[in-house]
Amino acid sequence: MHPAPSVIIFTVLSGAGFGLLFFLALGAAPVFGLAALLLWGTGYALAVIGLLASTFHLGNPQRALRAFTQWRTSWLSREGWASVGALLLLVPVALAAIAGGALPPVFGLVGAAFCLATVAATSMIYAQLKTVPRWNYWTTPALFLAFAATAGAILTGRNLPAAILSAALGVVLVLSFRLGDGRFARRGASLGTATGLGRLGAPRVLAPAHTSSNYLMKEMIHVVGRKHSRRLRWIAVIFASVLPLLIMLFVPPVPPVVAVAALLHLAGAFVARWLFFAEAEHVVGLYYGQRGPEGGTAGGG
Amino acid sequence: MTALPPPSARKLGLVIDLDTCVGCQACVTACKGWNDQGYGVPLSDQNAWGSEPSGTFLNRVHAYEVQPDTGPAQVVNFPRSCLHCENAPCVTVCPTGASYKRAEDGIVLVNEDACIGCGLCAWACPYGARELDGAAGVMKKCTLCVDRIYNENLPEADRVPACVRTCPTGARHFGDLGDSESAVSRLVAERGGYDLMPELGTSPVNKYLPPRAKGADERVDILAPLLDVKASGFAGWLDRLLEKI
Numbered sequence: 001m002h003p004a005p006s007v008i009i010f011t012v013l014s015g016a017g018f019g020l021l022f023f024l025a026l027g028a029a030p031v032f033g034l035a036a037l038l039l040w041g042t043g044y045a046l047a048v049i050g051l052l053a054s055t056f057h058l059g060n061p062q063r064a065l066r067a068f069t070q071w072r073t074s075w076l077s078r079e080g081w082a083s084v085g086a087l088l089l090l091v092p093v094a095l096a097a098i099a100g101g102a103l104p105p106v107f108g109l110v111g112a113a114f115c116l117a118t119v120a121a122t123s124m125i126y127a128q129l130k131t132v133p134r135w136n137y138w139t140t141p142a143l144f145l146a147f148a149a150t151a152g153a154i155l156t157g158r159n160l161p162a163a164i165l166s167a168a169l170g171v172v173l174v175l176s177f178r179l180g181d182g183r184f185a186r187r188g189a190s191l192g193t194a195t196g197l198g199r200l201g202a203p204r205v206l207a208p209a210h211t212s213s214n215y216l217m218k219e220m221i222h223v224v225g226r227k228h229s230r231r232l233r234w235i236a237v238i239f240a241s242v243l244p245l246l247i248m249l250f251v252p253p254v255p256p257v258v259a260v261a262a263l264l265h266l267a268g269a270f271v272a273r274w275l276f277f278a279e280a281e282h283v284v285g286l287y288y289g290q291r292g293p294e295g296g297t298a299g300g301g
Numbered sequence: 302m303t304a305l306p307p308p309s310a311r312k313l314g315l316v317i318d319l320d321t322c323v324g325c326q327a328c329v330t331a332c333k334g335w336n337d338q339g340y341g342v343p344l345s346d347q348n349a350w351g352s353e354p355s356g357t358f359l360n361r362v363h364a365y366e367v368q369p370d371t372g373p374a375q376v377v378n379f380p381r382s383c384l385h386c387e388n389a390p391c392v393t394v395c396p397t398g399a400s401y402k403r404a405e406d407g408i409v410l411v412n413e414d415a416c417i418g419c420g421l422c423a424w425a426c427p428y429g430a431r432e433l434d435g436a437a438g439v440m441k442k443c444t445l446c447v448d449r450i451y452n453e454n455l456p457e458a459d460r461v462p463a464c465v466r467t468c469p470t471g472a473r474h475f476g477d478l479g480d481s482e483s484a485v486s487r488l489v490a491e492r493g494g495y496d497l498m499p500e501l502g503t504s505p506v507n508k509y510l511p512p513r514a515k516g517a518d519e520r521v522d523i524l525a526p527l528l529d530v531k532a533s534g535f536a537g538w539l540d541r542l543l544e545k546i
Contacts, residue, residue: 001424059418059438066397066415070303076396076421130390130501131427188500189427191365195379196495196509197319201369206376209361212353215432219420283498284429287363287381 001132002222003277006056011122012269014050015144017043018086018115019152024097025090025112027105029156036097042155044087044094051083075128079121086114119148126276133183134280139176143276146172147240147269154244154262157253163245166265170241173272177233184281194286205289220282221290232275240268303395305388306404312479313406313445314385314506315465316488320513322472324364324378328464332360332382332443335463339448341413345436357434359383359443360464367512377512380473382464383430383443384497384505385409391422391431391442400440407479407506408447413439427501450475478506 020043023029031039055061068084070077090111096103123144126135146169153162191205192198247261336359337343346356360382368374385402389409392400399415400422402408411422418438423431431442446462449455459466465475476485485508488494494508532540 057419059420059433059440060416063397063415063417066399067417067419068396070396070398073303073393074396076394076419080396125394125421128394129424131425189498193498193500194427195363195365195377196497196511197365197367197377197379199495199511200375201367203365203367203377205363206366207364209363209381210358212355214355215357215423215435216429219423219433220429282424283427283501287429 001277001280001282002219003274004057006053008270008273008277010050010054011144012050012147012266012273013046013053014083015119015122015148016151016155016266016269017046017048017050018083018118019148019150020155021047021086021090021152022112022115022148023152023156023158025093025108025115027102027108028153028158028161032097032100036094039156040090040094040097047083047087075121075124079118079125082114082118082121086111086118089114115148116145119144130187131283132280133187133189133283134180135276136187137179137183139172139179142172143176143272147272150240150244151262151265151269154248154258154265157255157258159248159253162253162261163248166241166245166248170237170245173237173241177275180279184283187283189283189286191286191289194283208288216284217288217290221285221288222278223290226278229275229279232271236268236272236275238268239264240272241265243268303392303398303400305392305402308387309404309407310479311406311477312385312387312506313408313450313476314478314485314508315382315445315462316474316476316478316485316494316508316510317380318472318474318492318510319377319379320472320510321470322362322378322380323470324362325469326362327467327469328380328473329358329360329362331463331467333358335446335449336441336444339446340444341411341441342434342437342439344441345434347435355435357432357441359430359432359441361429372515375512375515380464381428381430382507383409383426383445384428384503384507385443385445387504387506388502390425390427390501390503394421394425396421408445409442410444410447411440411442413437416440427498427503428505445475478508 024040024043029039055064067077067080071081093103093107093111120141123141127140130136150165150169153165191203195203197203244261244265247257251257333344344357348354360380363379363381365377365379366374367377385407389402392402397415397417399412401410416439418433420433422440423433431440434441450460452460461475465473474485474488477483478485480486489508492510494510496505
């Protein structure tokens with residue numbers, strides 16, 4: 001799949017933002033006044049910048065409000081509701097913290113649940129797609145939730161939860177890479193089933209349907225840059241998980257340390273999210289005889 | 302509403318005969334021609350006269366080669382377009398309700414005025430049937446020429462999809478696949494019509510008819526009788542002598 005910058009920025013930043021808001025809503029960082037303004041402001045800024053970035057990949061963003069209508073069937077619509085719900089429900093909680101007071105915990109709990117639901121809904125947009133076998137697996141929601149929770153724990157400066165979540169994120173990342181590699185083969189789709197010609201023998205592409213690229217190939221048959229995927233996987237795990245884990249275990253969480261840990265984690269998260277898209281293969285690639293190194297067929301690379 | 306309607310009795314769709322398709326691309330051209338001026342925004346092209354031309358098409362024809370276990374390889378031309386699935390994944394993912402399946406005849410359509418161009422429906426389709434228009438930013442797909450098939454201003458012979466009307470070899474058939482007595486349903490039953498990627502659970506309405514079995518490869522060697530020559534005279538004596546050594 002094409003790793004569009006707008007979608008990578010959207011999923012990474014809004015994930016981190018809602019992760020931070022989740023921890024703040026649960027009272028993980030009992031701060032007041034200016035410190036509260038800074039932390040809550042960061043959470044809101046990340047979440048809102050991420051959501052705005054998501055509109056850049058729309059063909060007609062002026063109609064974006066229509067995306068709130070189909071929550072009964074569409075995960076994208078549910079994500080919209082959950083995100084707006086979380087952002088609105090947490091306004092009084094944030095204002096109370098900045099003013100130096102506190103609301104009854106139930107306000108924060110409901111807001112935190114909406115933050116969780118937002119990240120889960122984002123992950124389901126990808127996990128629901130049977131056409132992208134690597135995504136269509138439990139590792140996708142696990143990955144999105146682990147990233148959001150880790151970023152939230154680091155940003156709130158909670159050493160122990162941040163260390164535990166960083167370690168858990170590392171495990172989930174490695175699992176998503178390893179288990180994801182065999183998903184396409186296990187789905188059972190091949191050029192033989194895609195064309196039905198498998199019943200006659202072994203089909204292969206004789207001539208392309210068109211002489212240059214098209215929307216399908218640009219959007220869903222991305223093979224550029226996969227040659228570095230092994231190195232990028234290491235970089236993703238080290239930056240998103242290992243370095244924050246070490247910092248959170250051995251360094252006290254003063255603000256500059258938290259900032260460094262968070263930036264390292266986010267750098268890893270961006271690499272991991274790029275791989276999430278770039279390594280995912282869509283079954284439509286079969287019609288073009290183009291699958292990446294994973295498939296081992298012609299056209300990859 | 303992007304919930305799928307209950308299965309309709311009428312299931313309009315295409316039956317594509319891979320045995321007769323010659324890959325002439327007439328259906329691709331006829332489709333683009335009709336749908337450029339009918340339902341929704343035109344099918345735009347980008348950089349049409351440049352080195353990397355690209356454009357929106359609702360129908361594409363691939364060419365494959367199949368190598369059976371025995372016998373010579375076969376070339377199969379393969380038209381690919383929306384299959385108007387009964388369990389259409391492109392419909393339920395749509396956040397705006399723009400993508401829908403008609404309850405009365407099962408045609409899957411896009412209400413372009415409600416489409417935000419997020420592209421999720423194209424991601425959900427296994428068959429590459431949907432293309433986001435590069436100029437208008439809305440999703441385009443086969444409408445089964447809904448503006449032809451019910452159009453009483455057209456002569457009756459023209460009330461079929463443009464691709465079917467134009468196909469010079471009769472490789473494309475249009476009809477009601479929900480009616481087991483219809484011509485298309487009988488064709489599917491007789492010729493063993495099948496679904497594409499059934500493992501994805503989309504239940505396509507459109508069916509493909511497999512290429513017919515070709516005659517056995519007899520490999521007649523017309524030179525064989527000439528090669529079985531018996532030498533005579535001096536050469537024959539030499540031949541017999543040499544075999545004895």
